[in-house]
Amino acid sequence: MLVMMKSHATKEEIEAVCRKIESLGYKAHPIPGITRTAIGITGNKGPLEPAAFESLPGVGDCVPVSKPYKLVGRELKEETTVVELGDGVQIGGRELAIIAGPCAVESRDQARSIARSVAAAGARLFRGGAYKPRTSPYSFQGLEEDGLKILAGIREDFGLKIVTEAIDVQSIELVEHYADVIQIGARNMQNFSLLKRAGRSKRPVLLKRGISATLDELLMAAEYILSEGNYNVILCERGIRTFADHTRNTLDLSVIPAVQRLSHLPIIVDPSHGTGRREKVLPLSRAAIAVGADGLIVEVHHRPEEALSDGNQSIQPPELEQLIQQIGQIAPILNRTL
């Protein structure tokens, strides 16, 4: 059930409703909206009696939730969530978010050289894995904490916000210490203990769609994070596995409007993993922005043929510049900026 507060409800009235919810043994999730605060209730086994809340001062309405997810749905919050990363960098606001960088941090020189061109191209967020979930145990697994330190240096020196993946509940401790956004990868979308741990983090979470996850499964995975109290979640479409073999994955751009109808969470697109091929990254980036995505996460490498992972899908710095220039032309049609 959702408790919708009146538009002029005071902070004290909102707190009193939350206390009442907690006193019954449930968890209260107050989510401020533009016009009023909605309070989601989780932890109840069956339906709740609205009478317990309706009479409290400041309460407008009690509405049952019709969907299996309670906190990620637009029923709770009509307007899209804007994830604030500091220094005016946002995901889900009017400005499109461009996250660019290598698949993996391979060395200090490699990461900094790419970061320099990412910053010069005008992107405000840098990506790079320090923990890599690889198909083969013999492939490069990432520089771990050394990689995170390189990323922290990049934030310092280039002013870029850092997005990097946590692959398990051990690595998330370090990732949240060094990064601005914790990425949870496709293979971990249903790692429920990791999702719950991310839900207790103070850092925003970029949650990638599982390799064969339905829309409901993606939203329920996000619900795990919100249910623990972290409401700053960004969804990411990164392609799903289909019978098609002309592309690594099938980038499901139709999921963008579908997510936006159901959920207030921002959603970005990864055209690199979505296609697996460098030459498809620009066209699918244009399409992703045209379809209404809140941004892109793109793999960039200055020497893709030498990359330790995902070289085939990494674009080079001049192509990133071209991508940003083209996106900039599409953005105004959707009332977005870059």
Ligand code: PEP
């Ligand atoms: C990545 O971003 O490098 C990555 C491993 O992505 P995904 O989890 O989508 O495969």
Ligand code: MN
């Ligand atoms: Mn990759």
